[in-house]
Amino acid sequence: MSFFEQILEAVPDSTFAMIEAFKADSNGKKVNLSPGIYRDDNAKTWVLPSVKKAKEILQADQNLNHDISPQMGYPDLVSVARQMTFKDTLDSRTVTSMQTISGTGANHFIARFLSDTLQPKTVWLSDPTWDNHPKIWRHTNPATEQRLYPYYDYKTSTLDIEGMLSTLREKASRGDVIILQACAHNPTGLDPSRENWEAIAEVCEEKEIFPIFDSAYQGFATGDADNDAWAIRHFATRVNATMEFAVAQSFSKNFGLYGERVGALHIVTRTRDSAAKVEGVLKTISRAEITSAPGFGAKVVATIIQNPTLRGQWQDDLKTMSGRLRDMRKRLYDELTKRHTPGNWGHLLTDIGMFSIMGLSQEQVAILKDTFHVYLLPSSRLSWTGLTSWNVEYVAESIHRVVTS
Ligand SMILES: Cc1ncc(COP(=O)(O)O)c(C=O)c1O
Known part of the structure; x- marks a missing residue:
């Protein structure tokens, strides 16, 4: 048998x-x-024209090698991922960042990290959400209860912001986790307005919920990567810039690098002391699960963002x-x-x-x-x-x- x-x-x-x-x-x-x-x-x-050009540059580089990246990932990728997500809000916040196996890997790593540290009783997911969110959390930590917060009103095809806010106000507890999608919500195509985001941030602060931004479509919502990061930067800077949260970032869609599996995880903490501990836990998880993230796609993204001409081309590609x-x-x-x-x-x-x-x-x-x-x-x-x-x-x-x- x-x-x-x-x-x-x-x-x-x-x-x-x-x-x-x-x-x-x-x-x-x-x-x-x-x-x-x-x-x-x-x-x-x-294949995005900016990606084609970046590959040509990389292939012509006699020094291109296939060394393993450091534990936190390919440093240039990590640096551009931070800039794309936070821009100048980085000046006022402490952010620990690591490269991941695309957005799925970032979602998994934060679920693993929080399960090992914060140990949330509940993770709140939008109703409906990307069908992998419940799977990732169930796989990573079956003990965490999954609850849905109202998001999409199926009758009117609009955002049920009142339902979302009141559910969180009445039912969420300190130390719960909430998954928010930074822009271009999958599957509804409905995003909160800036005013809505302010109200969501307020509830998260009031109830002391830990938000995870899933950022898989930066640049796809408005065609402008900065506009699409507005909610994240708002959370980073509001009320004395003290809120702790995470961002799971994917480069699959906005660079068309689906198969290369390029992503990053960022954890914003209140103190440098916490950041150092966070980095230690992330390194431990990474060593046990992947040792280090893949190199080629990370080099493509970093080459594009660090080269002003290619970056301009990429911005045009997003608009296309x-x-x-x-x-x-x-x-x-x-x-x-x-x-x-x-x-x-x-x-x-x-x-x-x-x-x-x-x-x-x-x-x-x-x-x-x-x-x-x-x-x-x-x-x-x-x-x-x-x-x-x-x-x-x-x-x-x-x-x-x-x-x-
Ligand atoms: C909301 C959301 N998050 C994360 C991802 C992760 O994608 P990937 O692992 O390909 O980066 C996707 C992909 O469809 C998604 O829709």
């Missing part, structure tokens, strides 16, 4: 299951609107990506309203970033996939990256037929 016969069968990950189902679909009209990976108007993965997504929002909105498709579509124009929730039932999502070969996640999250100028009419017509049948 095998040692492993008693294992319960794992539930497949819905995003990866969808990608496999799409690959296996031989229908010529198929459209994949499920993965959060930027595609160009030919539905092809886009976020601009194309905005165009697709308008195109689909126009196609649906032209057909008088029943539903609430106004939010498609005002949602931000890669995703929107289409407000379709699971059954409608299944018909879209099985009959029309249009793939959305079961939650009816649509990733704008799969829409193109040549498939948008087909997608609109498919949604129209499903909704009206």
Whole structure:
């Protein structure tokens, strides 16, 4: 008998299951609107021009070697990651930063670190959230209770800021953790306004909750990386600059470096003494889990940000990506309203970033996939990256037929 016969069968990950189902679909009209990976108007993965140039520079460098990075990561990457996230707020705060295996690794490391140190009773997740947040926390620390705070009002497709604030005020306790998404919220495409962020920060302070910003889309929301870091910098500087929090940063989307797994974790502490201890714990976790993060993607990002011409190109690349997504929002909105498709579509124009929730039932999502070969996640999250100028009419017509049948 095998040692492993008693294992319960794992539930497949819905995003990866969808990608496999799409690959296996031989229908010529198929459209994949499920993965959060930027595609160009030919539905092809886009290598950013700034990334292409950075790779040329690296490949021409006779001194490029494959040495292992220090424990906290490739120093130039760590330095640019800090600058991109905090900019001049770094002057007033103590921040411990390390390179991670992309955003997933940063989320895992902070879950591990907090489980070993703060030992939170509860982690608060937005309803809904990126489907990996609950998995990461369950995997890292099953003893931490997971609770949802209201975020998305499904009836009106708006942010339920009052529900969020009152739930935290009434139910959160000192030392709980809350996961906030810094911008371009996955899966709703809905971000708090600056006024909302101030109120959220106030509740976190009042209730002494430890916030984790998941920053996976910096630059994708507005096309401007500084604008998209506003909430983080606000938390860093408000009220005598004393709030302690963390940022899990990914470079997958904003540099199109999905497979290179480049990320960083930043922990903002009140004192230098705490920072030194934090660094020690992070090094211990890192040694046991990865020893050190991968080099090549980190060098690509650092080369771009440290070179003013490449940095300018990258800022243009961000505008190209976020601009194309905005165009697709308008195109689909126009196609649906032209057909008088029943539903609430106004939010498609005002949602931000890669995703929107289409407000379709699971059954409608299944018909879209099985009959029309249009793939959305079961939650009816649509990733704008799969829409193109040549498939948008087909997608609109498919949604129209499903909704009206
Ligand atoms: C909200 C959110 N956080 C983190 C990530 C992490 O992505 P990665 O591990 O590819 O950097 C993603 C990716 O989809 C995401 O949507």
